[in-house]
Amino acid sequence: MQSPAVLRKPDTLRSYVENYLRESIMEGRFLPGQRLVERELCELLDVSRPSVREALRKLEAEKLIVIVPHRGPMVASISAQEARDLYAIRALMESYAVQEFSRLASNEQVSRLEATVKRLHIEAENPDRRRLLKAKADFYDVILGGCGNALVSEMLLNLLSRISLLRATSFSRHDRLPESLKEIDQLFALIKARNPEGAREAARLHVVNAEKAAMAVLNQEDTAPIAAGK
Template sequence: MKTLKTLKKPVSLRSHVEDYLREAIMEGRFKPGERLRERELCEMLQVSRPSVREALRRLEAEKLVTTVLHQGPTVTEMKEDEATDIYAIRALMEGYAVHQFTLLASDGAINELKKAVQNLHKAAKKRDQKLLIQAKARFYDVILDGCGNALVREILVNLLSRISLLRAKSFSGPDRLPKSLKEIDTLFGHIEARNAEAAQASAHQHIRNAEKTALDVMTQQAQKQNVDEDVSPALSSGPCKA
C-alpha cells in the first residue's frame, strides 16, 4: 500500500476521507483491482475504522470501489464496454445540455463559461491533472446549471466520478490535451455566437475524440498489466540452475 499524507481532523471527517480516497483512485495511486484494506487505510490516514468504512461505502455507490467475495473492497476495474456506455450517455446528455444552454443562457452565464475555459487553459499550462479535472468539471457545471433541464443534470452528476476517472485517462494520452483545448475553444466559440446546432455537434465530436483516447489508454494499460502478470511468476521462481 502507498504512503499517503496524514489527514487533519476537520469539519466532516468522513467526507474528507471520502475525497482523499476518491482522489487517490482518480490519480492512479490506487490501481484498478487493488485491495483497499480498512486497517491499513486507518493507519495511513490516522482515522477510525467507521470513517473509512463509510467512505468506502460511498465510493462503492459511485462505482469506484467494488466489494469482491473473499477479498473485500477493491478499486473497480472499469471495462471497455462500460466506458463506451458512459461516453454514449455523455454524448447524448451533454450534447443536449450544450444545445439548450446556447439557446437559454444569459450573458452572465456565458461570461462564467468563458472564465471556466480560461481556467482550463491555466490548469493545462501547469500540467496538473487534478486542476485539469476540476476545471473541466467546472466548465460542464456552468452548462448544466444553465441548460434548463434538472433531470439531465441529475443523470450526469450521478455519473460524475466515473466521468472524471475517464477524463483522467483521456488526459493521460500523450497528444490529447492540446487537441482537447482546441475543441473546447471551438465549442465555446459556437456557444458565444449562439449557434446551438454547431455547439451541439462540437460537443458530440469532443466526447467521441475523448472516448477514442481513453479506450486506447485502457487497452494499453490492460496489455501492460498482462505482461507484468506474465513476467512476475518467472521472476519469483528463483534463480536458474545450470
C-alpha cells in the same frame, strides 16, 4: 493538536471521508485494482473505522470501488465495454446540456464559462494533471448549472467520478490534450454565438474524440500483460 477531521460533526465527517476517497480515486492517487485497507485509511484520515466503512459503501454504490471476497475493498477497474457504454451516455447527456446552456444561459454564466476555458489553457501547461482534471470539471459544472434541466445535471453529476476516470485516461495519450483544447475552444465559440445546434454537435464530437483516445489507451493496457509475457 487535534486533526481537523476529529473536530468535524458526524455528518460532515462522513462527507469528508467520502470526498477524500472519491477525489483520490478520480485524481489517480488510488489506482484501479488497488486495495483500500481500512486500518490504513483510518490512520491516514484520523477517523474511526465506521466512518471509513460508510464512505466505502457509498463509493461501492457509485461503482468506484468493488468488494472482493477475502481481499476487501479495491478501486474498481473499467472494462472496454463499460467505457464504451459510459461514453455513449455521456455523449447524449452532455450534448443536450451544452445545447440548452447555449440557449438558456445568462451572459454572466457565459462569462463564467469563458473563465473556465481560459483556466483550462493555463492548467494545460501545468505538469500536475489533477489541476487540469479539476479545471475540466469546473467547465462542466458551469454548463450543468446553466442548462436548465435539474434531472440531466443530477444524472451527469452521479456519473462524474467515473467520467473523470475515463477523462484522465484519454488525457494520457500525449497528443490528445491539444486536440481537446481546440475542441473546447470551438465549442465555447458556438455557445458564445448562441448557436445551440452547432454547440450540441461540437459537444458530441468532443466526446466521440475523447472516447477514441481513451479506448486506444485502454486497449494498450489490456494487451500490455500479454506482450510482457512473450
